[in-house]
Amino acid sequence: MMFEFLQPLKTEPLPFEYKVRISSRARHVRIKISHWGEVEVVTPKGVSQKKVSAFIHEQRAWVIESLSRLKQQHHQNLDTTLPTMVALAALDSRWQIRYEQRPAQGNLTPSSRITETDQSLLITTSSEGNPREQLRKWLHEKAKITLSPLLLEVSTALALPYGKLTIRGQKSRWGSCSQRKNINLNRNLLFLPRSLVRYLLVHELCHTVHLNHSREYWALVKSIEPNYRELERALNHGWRYVPLWAYATS
Numbered sequence: 074m075m076f077e078f079l080q081p082l083k084t085e086p087l088p089f090e091y092k093v094r095i096s097s098r099a100r101h102v103r104i105k106i107s108h109w110g111e112v113e114v115v116t117p118k119g120v121s122q123k124k125v126s127a128f129i130h131e132q133r134a135w136v137i138e139s140l141s142r143l144k145q146q147h148h149q150n151l152d153t154t155l156p157t158m159v160a161l162a163a164l165d166s167r168w169q170i171r172y173e174q175r176p177a178q179g180n181l182t183p184s185s186r187i188t189e190t191d192q193s194l195l196i197t198t199s200s201e202g203n204p205r206e207q208l209r210k211w212l213h214e215k216a217k218i219t220l221s222p223l224l225l226e227v228s229t230a231l232a233l234p235y236g237k238l239t240i241r242g243q244k245s246r247w248g249s250c251s252q253r254k255n256i257n258l259n260r261n262l263l264f265l266p267r268s269l270v271r272y273l274l275v276h277e278l279c280h281t282v283h284l285n286h287s288r289e290y291w292a293l294v295k296s297i298e299p300n301y302r303e304l305e306r307a308l309n310h311g312w313r314y315v316p317l318w319a320y321a322t323s
């Protein structure tokens with residue numbers, strides 16, 4: 074990948090700063106917003122500054138909205154209030170969360186426990202337990218149980234076999250594929266709409282054929298999913314579906 078930084082052109086002042094990165098792998102201009110609120114425009118080679126500037130102005134409302142949502146989330150993170158509901162769009166399910174405090178009973182009993190019924194989760198925690206950690210473990214298990222059969226299904230349908238599946242809790246990628254065709258998937262995919270999760274699986278499975286983002290790779294993706302550009306874009310914006318507790322470490 075090639076990096077190059079350009080000074081953004083000034084037309085009308087934007088209420089946020091951004092930087093421009095030229096990537097030889099980029100196929101179209103897109104905006105990336107990091108979890109900490111940094112705005113970056115990634116463009117393919119040969120796109121004029123004027124075009125980039127016009128693009129960011131066009132997307133201005135969306136960027137402002139995303140940044141304010143991030144700010145809100147950070148507030149929530151500082152807030153000690155625990156989530157009262159978890160909705161997993163990929164599974165079309167939601168659970169009300171209840172918390173119960175219980176006194177510590179020595180070292181042998183787990184400090185925190187989660188009980189799941191159809192529509193509710195009961196998290197029992199002693200004073201030293203961390204209910205958010207418990208929720209993340211629950212999410213991890215849910216991802217293992219539900220993403221494995223889905224990946225197998227898509228892989229079989231496309232006749233694109235893979236090696237091993239590992240579920241992870243990464244902060245910045247939805248999935249990856251290794252040279253040995255082992256696939257890593259992010260448990261936070263469960264917060265995304267199912268169609269988007271399915272597409273991410275297609276994206277990773279196509280890497281079992283081309284371990285890069287070459288023209289050939291995208292041609293393969295396109296043959297399976299003609300709408301891939303829009304879906305890629307949606308994935309890049311997908312982090313806004315993820316509540317902070319899901320990847321925070323506190």
Ligand SMILES: [Zn+2]
Nearest residue numbers: 276280285286
């Ligand atoms: Zn990829």
